[in-house]
Amino acid sequence: MGKKYRKKIFKNRVVLFVTIVVFLFLFGNNKFRSVVKNYIRINRMKRDLVKLKEENEKIKQQLYIVQEDSFYVEEIARRELGLLKPGEIEYRFIKKEKKK
Numbered sequence: 001m002g003k004k005y006r007k008k009i010f011k012n013r014v015v016l017f018v019t020i021v022v023f024l025f026l027f028g029n030n031k032f033r034s035v036v037k038n039y040i041r042i043n044r045m046k047r048d049l050v051k052l053k054e055e056n057e058k059i060k061q062q063l064y065i066v067q068e069d070s071f072y073v074e075e076i077a078r079r080e081l082g083l084l085k086p087g088e089i090e091y092r093f094i095k096k097e098k099k100k
Contacts, residue, residue, distance in 0.1 A: 077083045
């Protein structure tokens with residue numbers, strides 16, 4: 001029993017030592033933490049890049065519509081800027097509020 005007990009204690013000490021060394025390497029090492037932080041930043045930037053590419057594509061489509069479709073530009077000018085063609089009259093209808 002003494003020999004088996006010593007082997008078991010030795011094995012437990014080796015496992016504890018290896019665990020401590022691995023723990024110190026992973027969490028006590030500034031370089032490792034720096035690598036993990038950079039990995040996280042890179043993944044975040046990749047997600048941002050995908051979103052920006054999608055937004056860029058939408059803007060390209062809008063630009064194409066504005067450049068090619070004069071009726072669209074006219075509609076935007078009328079709706080957002082309130083512009084009228086010469087001789088046009090604008091009619092506005094005011095909604096009455098309902099009384100309770």
